Amino acid sequence: SQQGEEDPQALSIQEGENATMNCSYKTSINNLQWYRQNSGRGLVHLILIRSNEREKHSGRLRVTLDTSKKSSSLLITASRAADTASYFCATVNGGSYIPTFGRGTSLIVHP
Amino acid sequence: DAGITQSPRYKITETGRQVTLMCHQTWSHSYMFWYRQDLGHGLRLIYYSAAADITDKGEVPDGYVVSRSKTENFPLTLESATRSQTSVYFCASREGGPGETQYFGPGTRLLVL
Numbered sequence: 001s002q003q004g005e006e007d008p009q010a011l012s013i014q015e016g017e018n019a020t021m022n023c024s025y026k027t028s029i030n031n032l033q034w035y036r037q038n039s040g041r042g043l044v045h046l047i048l049i050r051s052n053e054r055e056k057h058s059g060r061l062r063v064t065l066d067t068s069k070k071s072s073s074l075l076i077t078a079s080r081a082a083d084t085a086s087y088f089c090a091t092v093n094g095g096s097y098i099p100t101f102g103r104g105t106s107l108i109v110h111p
Numbered sequence: 112d113a114g115i116t117q118s119p120r121y122k123i124t125e126t127g128r129q130v131t132l133m134c135h136q137t138w139s140h141s142y143m144f145w146y147r148q149d150l151g152h153g154l155r156l157i158y159y160s161a162a163a164d165i166t167d168k169g170e171v172p173d174g175y176v177v178s179r180s181k182t183e184n185f186p187l188t189l190e191s192a193t194r195s196q197t198s199v200y201f202c203a204s205r206e207g208g209p210g211e212t213q214y215f216g217p218g219t220r221l222l223v224l
Contacts (some may be wrong), residue, residue, distance in 0.1 A: 031209060031210055035213075040218075042215035042217050042218050043203075043213075043215040048210065050210065088154070090213075092209040097142070097209045098144075098159060098169070100156070101153050103151070103152065103153035104153055
């Protein structure tokens with residue numbers, strides 16, 4: 001069963017706008033990872049945030065983690081048409097080395 | 112080529128046939144994984160391997176068999192394919208522990224008629 005659940009399931013925005021996706025999970029984690037999947041391709045790792053971290057940045061990506069609420073958010077600033085993809089969060093529990101993926105958020109960025 | 116590759120990329124088979132999906136990685140990563148991706152379910156783990164000759168079941172292992180005689184290869188076999196196994200299959204690898212990045216292959220699209 002999915003540990004992480006992304007919200008919203010689908011998001012449609014205009015180029016230049018910010019896109020925010022959320023991930024909620026149920027049990028304690030070691031870390032949480034975000035991946036991107038372009039249509040017809042495999043997943044590509046974007047960023048990892050550990051349970052003792054609250055925020056991480058990578059280029060136009062900003063990830064936050066709130067362990068008290070068991071939630072994370074991925075913010076893509078100044079979105080581009082090339083950001084159109086599905087975005088997945090994956091949680092790694094404290095007792096396991098195995099990531100569990102959510103169902104993903106489908107992001108469409110209109111030029 | 113360096114990286115993680117899967118073959119075939121597309122496969123059509125019939126119910127009851129045995130099918131083997133191949134996965135090869137060139138990094139000598141310890142961990143390898145097989146996922147299936149279906150609409151409405153996201154990615155679900157089928158099997159994983161922490162090292163050569165060590166494999167473990169994931170969330171949906173029924174109907175699948177894996178082996179890992181060499182570190183770089185992790186084939187997935189559908190012993191007797193069923194229509195419900197129509198899916199996109201992804202192989203992934205990871206160098207070590209939970210803080211490491213997973214690298215995914217391009218996927219195999221399998222259609223079982």
